[in-house]
Amino acid sequence: MRGALAAAIFATGAFAVSGAQAETRVTYKSAKSASSYYQMGVEIAEAMKAGTNGDIIVTLEESQGSVQNVMEAAVRQGNYVFTTPPVLVSLAQGGKAMFEGKGNPKFDEIRALFPIPSLTMHFVMRDDSGVTSLSGLEGKTILLGKGSFGATEGEKYLKLFGLEGKVTIADAELGNSAAALKNGQIDGFVTAGSYPAPNVIEAAAGTGITLIPLSDDEIAETKRTKITIPAGTYAGVDTDTVTTSLPVVAYTTTAMDDDTAYQLTKTFWDQREAMGGSAAWWNAVSPDMLENLTGKLHPGALRYYEEAGVTVPDVAK
Structure with a gap:
């Protein structure tokens, strides 16, 4: 019996370790804490936890604005997700306007996941x-x-x-x-x-x-x-x-692996209707908004859209 109990304890412990290893942590950087976009970040974090049974945990970070979000894309590692109008990504990649003299080849690694309310x-x-x-x-x-x-x-x-x-x-x-x-x-x-x-x-x-x-x-x-x-x-x-x-879009970089990008994108769309039930601004979001993208989708996100039969502009593939 002691042997069986020890085996059971070991198995339970192994399962816990496995579960901990399976948990994916994502940083989501959006806007000032008093803004509606910060509240959207809270709702996305809750939706990701619910939609993946806790396999994806999103940590929300306050931001001073979209320009800061884009600038940090050049130095952040791993699962960094941020929100910004697509036009700022184009300006960053071209080293124009507020990004003049601040160009970075890392900006070319920015990839889109899904649109959020405009x-x-x-x-x-x-x-x-x-x-x-x-x-x-x-x-x-x-x-x-x-x-x-x-x-x-x-x-x-x-x-x-x-x-x-x-x-x-x-x-x-x-x-x-x-x-x-x-x-x-x-x-x-x-x-x-x-x-x-x-x-x-x-x-x-x-x-x-x-x-x-x-x-x-x-x-x-x-x-x-x-x-x-x-x-x-x-x-x-x-x-x-x-x-x-x-338009405003949730972006990441190529530092995120394809499976994580796929799961984030799939879970967002799976949970969008539920989010819209408690916060009406999500009801304004549809796959048609992908037409507003500039730049590329993350390959993991693109895989989801192709599986779901969503029309993706050629420039985003």
């Missing part, structure tokens, strides 16, 4: 403002915020469409947008984020809003990606809103 432009107006187009912003007081993608993009659009100097820019933080709209300090605000955006939900519930759509010609001028916010996403907005977006 940064979507919202032009939010009080529903009693009467504004239904960008030209209607003239003479209105608009909150843009400071330092964010939405603020920078909003300023660009005002210049692009001849509204610079014709709109009063409110001096307030974007976090106060819903309250400022409700008490009449502003006529509207501009924000960028995955939809449904929490501050837009708050504004719609507290005041009533209109979302300004962009025409195809206006979207073409912005050189951004067209996206549609579905009717019913926000209370009182009962029609689709066509606007612009900046």
Whole structure:
């Protein structure tokens, strides 16, 4: 009996060691801890643990932004996953713009895994403002915020469409947008984020809003990606809103082995519907968003898409 017990203990111990060895650890670097993209990272970490029965454990790291994420791709080893708009990967690989003089051959080893919710432009107006187009912003007081993608993009659009100097820019933080709209300090605000955006939900519930759509010609001028916010996403907005977006993708590098990349990608798509049940922004993600990729997919991710019958652009293979 002692021999049998010892064998059982040994077998149990061997199984535990085997299980520990099978566990794959992944670092996921996304955004500041107060952002929606950090929350998405939390949700992805939970989905990976649930979808692999704990075989993949994701550790979330706070980031100062997408540029930092890309820069770290040149020095990180192993299972490093990070989020960024695809355009920044192209700029890094070309040594252009914010990456000028900072080129690194390691940037050429960046590979895509799967898309996540896009940064979507919202032009939010009080529903009693009467504004239904960008030209209607003239003479209105608009909150843009400071330092964010939405603020920078909003300023660009005002210049692009001849509204610079014709709109009063409110001096307030974007976090106060819903309250400022409700008490009449502003006529509207501009924000960028995955939809449904929490501050837009708050504004719609507290005041009533209109979302300004962009025409195809206006979207073409912005050189951004067209996206549609579905009717019913926000209370009182009962029609689709066509606007612009900046795609965002989860990337890794060739330092990740093919099986891990395959499992991460497969688990993401297997769990996407469940994630969408608790956080609606995941419902906006579809395999069609692979069309927004620049650069290559990781071979492990490509294997999953080919098995799943997903159409992959030739440039990403």
